Each structure stands twice: as C-alpha cells, then as structure tokens.
Amino acid sequence: MNYNQKVKNKCEALLNLIIGIQPFYHKSNNDKKRFIETTIGAAIFYLPKKNSVLFTGKISKEANRKKEKSEDHLYPRKIAASELLDIKWDKKKDPIQSLANLFIEKYGKYNYVSKSENKKLIKYQKIGVFKGAEKAYQSAGIELIDYEGF
Numbered sequence: 328m329n330y331n332q333k334v335k336n337k338c339e340a341l342l343n344l345i346i347g348i349q350p351f352y353h354k355s356n357n358d359k360k361r362f363i364e365t366t367i368g369a370a371i372f373y374l375p376k377k378n379s380v381l382f383t384g385k386i387s388k389e390a391n392r393k394k395e396k397s398e399d400h401l402y403p404r405k406i407a408a409s410e411l412l413d414i415k416w417d418k419k420k421d422p423i424q425s426l427a428n429l430f431i432e433k434y435g436k437y438n439y440v441s442k443s444e445n446k447k448l449i450k451y452q453k454i455g456v457f458k459g460a461e462k463a464y465q466s467a468g469i470e471l472i473d474y475e476g477f
Contacts, residue, residue, distance in 0.1 A: 331427070333375040338426040341370050345411055345426075352412050360409075364454075367411060368404030374430050381431070386439040386474035387464075394477045396439040401460035403452040407434040444469050 328336070345367060352363050383401070390396060400407075411429070416422045438460075440448070444467065450456065451463035464471065 330375065330377045330380060331431075334427045334430060335423055337374050338430065339423045341367075341374070342416065342422055342426050344370065346416055349412055349416075361405075363412070364405045364408040367408035371404045371407055371430065371434055374435060376435070381435045381437060382474075383436055383438050384474055385471040387441060387444055388470045388472055389444055390439050390441040391472060391474070391477065393441050395441050397442045397445045398437045399440045399445055399448060400434070401436045401438065402434050403457055404434070406452070406454055406457055409454060438471055439474060440469060 348363055348367075352360060355363070386396065407429075411426070414425075416425075419425045447467040448463055448469070451466045457463060
C-alpha cells in the first residue's frame with residue numbers, strides 16, 4: 328500500500344467518525360463541541376505521516392540553533408476538526424478523497440520549531456484568534472529558515 332492509499336484508508340475511518348458525530352456536535356453546547364473537536368483533532372494527528380509530503384522544509388532559527396525539532400502544524404488540529412465537522416460530506420463527489428486531500432495539502436503540513444516556541448504558538452492558534460500560520464509565527468516572534476539538517 329503506497330502512502331496515498333494509507334492516507335485514504337485512515338481517512339475513510341476518520342470520515343465515518345466525523346459523519347457519525349456531526350448531528351450530535353451541531354446540537355451540543357460549547358463544552359461538548361470543544362471535547363469533540365479535541366478528539367477529532369487528535370485523530371488528524373494519527374493520520375499517516377511522510378516527511379517528503381507533509382514537511383514544509385522550514386525550521387525556526389531557534390530550533391535550528393538549539394538542534395531540536397518539534398513539529399508544528401501550520402493549521403491547528405482543533406480548528407481543522409471544527410472545519411471538518413462543518414463540511415456537508417454528503418454533497419462531496421468523493422468525500423474520502425476530499426478528506427485525504429485536505430490532510431495532505433492543508434491539515435497535515437508542518438514546520439519544525441523549538442519546544443519553547445511550540446508553547447508560545449498556542450495562544451495564537453486558538454479558535455477565534457488564529458488568522459493563519461504566517462500571522463501566528465509573526466505574533467510569536469518566530470522566524471523560519473530552510474532546514475538543511477543537523
């Protein structure tokens with residue numbers, strides 16, 4: 328099974344979780360919604376990884392200097408989960424492929440940052456605050472450079 332097939336296989340399972348929980352999610356209070364978003368967001372983290380596909384090739388200057396790599400997804404998983412829970416999957420021609428594409432092209436992408444920078448980013452990656460990866464990095468004072476290995 329190649330990488331894309333592995334992603335689609337897991338996305339089929341994830342999609343069934345999303346579709347199954349959507350009716351309950353949409354009638355839930357905020358506390359329950361946050362829990363569901365956290366759970367679906369965690370599932371996104373467990374989709375198959377492949378550096379050559381998902382890694383942007385960027386690392387923060389600090390992470391490079393400290394020689395430590397902490398993956399930071401350009402798109403916060405909880406926000407990704409919220410978006411996925413709002414999609415009308417029955418209107419999609421190929422919902423499994425649509426979800427796989429969203430993961431590969433958007434939700435699975437990551438840079439490397441230092442552990443301390445990863446913590447700094449949290450307040451800029453929350454629902455209602457997040458305005459994109461570039462803005463979050465800028466607000467946290469994180470500068471990215473090309474990763475050349477260490």
